[in-house]
Amino acid sequence: MTIFLSVKKPTLILDEEKAKKNLSTLYSKITNQKIRFRPHFKTHQSNEIGEWFRQTGINAITVSSVEMAQYFSENNWNDILIAFPVNILQIEEIVQLSKKIELSLLFEDVVPVKFLDLHLSRPVKGWIKIDSGANRCGLNFHQIEKILELAETMKSSKNIHLQGLLTHAGHTYLSNNPAEIIEIYERSVKELNELRNGLHAKLSDDLEISVGDTPSASLVKNFGMVDELRPGNFLFYDVQQYVANVCHLEDIAVCVACPVVAIHPEKKEVVIFGGAIHFSKDTHAWKHNQPTFGLVTLPNATGWDHQVYGYVKSLSQEHGVLAFPNGIPDSIKIGSIVCVLPAHSCLTVQAMRQYMTLDGEVITTMLV
């Protein structure tokens, strides 16, 4: 419990052991199937944590912005996929990166392909972004003509090497039914393979398939005909994943330790120093499906309890209101510390910018 005695304001606590276990579990499952594991580093955004991945045997990574690619390339990551549609306004930065590392980019439109081809002096790998149902980015399976036009534009370009088909089945995050998540995964992989075969017949290219989201990476046993997996959140998990039955409560590797500043026994509520600026305002569905912002547990001698005592009912800029429907635990006093398991760990890391391990070590991110 020593680390919690040093907490005076909201502090992102990292249980290194849990995170490393999450990493090794998924690493074994993926690499045992001879699939390339290209984890998404947007979850942790830290060079130091990146080294845990390198030591595990990983050398190819995914990031979500040009800035993040720059940050990790400076720490000797030489094979980076930017899993975000090319922002042509950052052409200078992209050209610089392409000279330095093996850069992979996502395309769903011929405009950025042609634009980049004019400016690049060293080739990049180009992936066609497919929308497998997340309804955010990419071309749909049925937009065959557009997909073919894009593939041919890449093939006729000098500097964009057509690598394959890539999707992010982000709609798995909307399900809390493991069977449904597995079904979404399998349908998406089946459709991608059909598309790959169709394109192979027309282009005679061997295309790869890249997929990746934490729910399916965690739940699917046999990944089938894919070449690459790109989950990120699995490293820390969070309440969204716990509520969706993707992980266990004891797999969640981060919490925000927050001081208690007010207690309202008549409402069964507690106010903490810990608000939207610490957790973000992402939510998860808790009991009766009300949207809440995190689950509350308590520090113990070796970390935090694997038990939910309450939930985060509302967040203002710095205030968090915790509800304890079964009563406020006796150990909660003004000036004591509670542990909030975040709704969405990626956004909480982004908000908090640095970690403190249970041993008291500070781990920085690119955001500090």
Added chain:
Amino acid sequence: MTIFLSVKKPTLILDEEKAKKNLSTLYSKITNQKIRFRPHFKTHQSNEIGEWFRQTGINAITVSSVEMAQYFSENNWNDILIAFPVNILQIEEIVQLSKKIELSLLFEDVVPVKFLDLHLSRPVKGWIKIDSGANRCGLNFHQIEKILELAETMKSSKNIHLQGLLTHAGHTYLSNNPAEIIEIYERSVKELNELRNGLHAKLSDDLEISVGDTPSASLVKNFGMVDELRPGNFLFYDVQQYVANVCHLEDIAVCVACPVVAIHPEKKEVVIFGGAIHFSKDTHAWKHNQPTFGLVTLPNATGWDHQVYGYVKSLSQEHGVLAFPNGIPDSIKIGSIVCVLPAHSCLTVQAMRQYMTLDGEVITTMLV
């Protein structure tokens, strides 16, 4: 339009003229009624913008954390209210601040009063936090005995000078009916005055009343029997305030300029580089009351259009999906810039950390 030509990634644009107009309008209204204007600086979090307030004639401010008080005290703000329940774990920092500036603090429990009294060597002003209906912090009007106990504990303390009653009628943010907002304000002030009179009879102290939230500060004409007003958001306003009929679209003084990275004409949607890490995930109710994350307009020669073209339908970490129910404007292309008016400007400033004015000047905050 020059400033938008320099934008390559999400950039918080500040229309200084609009913000200064918002400031001078409210300043005149409040000070003409001989009420102390103690604006909340959590909205802008910037020393440079603080100077606009000083030049307007303001010398007392509100902040939401010890850290923010430290930041502004270093820039010669000598009269600061921390509008957050005292976090006794930050006692060292509070003691330091109390030696340097005229510090005002909020109390709703005797524990922090007694704790602080032991540690302080120079007095602070103590306000009793009253919950006038926001249901977050403070004692309710009807908890007379607790209020009296708290007031008497302060009175018998050496270092906490009982200053008055303070509320934040945050439930005005939940209304979009100006008449209702005004009614909430008037009821809250009436109840505070009744409480003040009741306490006066028992304690024979002249207590002040401090209130403050942007909806009522903007809409109420005659503030009545209050001594201090503490709004903050009015400086920039945002879509929450616009939708609630608290401000006009042309009063909103900040937007996030974002690059367009994908266009989906068949869905009438556009994907931008601009996500939860730039806007936060706060929402506002748009047409048919769906929760959305911002409204979309376009840059023009002098700033941005005072017209809504679409709305932010969803946000991921870096992606924003914009919906244009009436069709995507012709000027929106891959690589062009759109302007997103944020749902909640305070949290967007927190996420973006610095401003760029329409003249291209960078204004920093305490967050950089």
